[in-house]
Amino acid sequence: MKAIVTGANGTVGSRLCEDLERHGVEVVRWDRGSVPVDDYWAMEGFVRSVAPDVLFHLAIASRSTGRSNESWLINYEWTSELAWMTRQLGVRFVFSSTAMVFSNNARGPFTVDSEPEAPEGYGYEKRRAEERVFQQNPEARVARLGWQIDARPSGNNMLAALETQMREKGRVEASTRWLPACSFLDDTVRALQALAWAEPGLYMLDANERWSYYEIVRALNERHGGHWNVEPTEHFVFDQRMMDDRVVLPSLKARLPGLR
Structure with a gap:
């Protein structure tokens, strides 16, 4: 091929x-x-x-x-x-x-x-x-x-953005009302x-069944050493989830056991 x-x-x-x-x-x-x-x-x-x-x-x-x-x-x-x-x-x-x-x-x-x-x-x-x-x-x-979420903080993936925010602001702000x-x-x-x-x-x-950005960030923080100062906010309110039963992706919880 x-x-x-x-x-x-x-x-x-x-x-x-x-x-x-x-x-x-x-x-x-x-x-x-x-x-x-x-x-x-x-x-x-x-x-x-x-x-x-x-x-x-x-x-x-x-x-x-x-x-x-x-x-x-x-x-x-x-x-x-x-x-x-x-x-x-x-x-x-x-x-x-x-x-x-x-x-x-x-x-x-x-x-x-x-x-x-x-x-x-x-x-x-x-x-x-x-x-x-x-x-x-x-x-x-x-x-x-x-x-996209990846173990490598590179490109424009979520981990890279979180690392940058922590480095530049000393904290990571994450909305409890955004479901990305x-x-x-x-x-x-x-x-x-x-x-x-x-x-x-x-x-x-889309693998996000029901979790807020704050919950995802907190689980990622737990997985990657817990060195981010994660602060919950309500500044962004949006349910962005996409539902398609024909595409079966592993749930975020399968990849992030820290999700509740």
């Missing part, structure tokens, strides 16, 4: 590449410096030359190069072109979206029937990209992801691979 992965240096992409290779998959990482994302024929030529079985599109506009409308180009236009291209070439297409397609004013928990309504920014670009993907490629798989969409990174990576062979459609990957 052969796979192309965009966003291969990111939090999810780098771990996905590691896991695919560990299972004997030939992985080709998309290098935007070599294959420009605004040149359709260059992109199609690259995909044809690789002849992958699946293309995992995980890239976002995380590092600005100063181009005009760069975020829209990466999050929407590139996604649209890849969806069409994979349809024409018979390549399975897995696109990673986000729980942020729902604004903080929406009322969760969300299901696949909940209407995303993020009015601006990253969430807006991703929800528009979701729509475009299915217009361009009805056989695509779209996976909405929550915040989240899952452990290794579980997310395995689910993404499984989705490549699932029925086409929209999926939501």
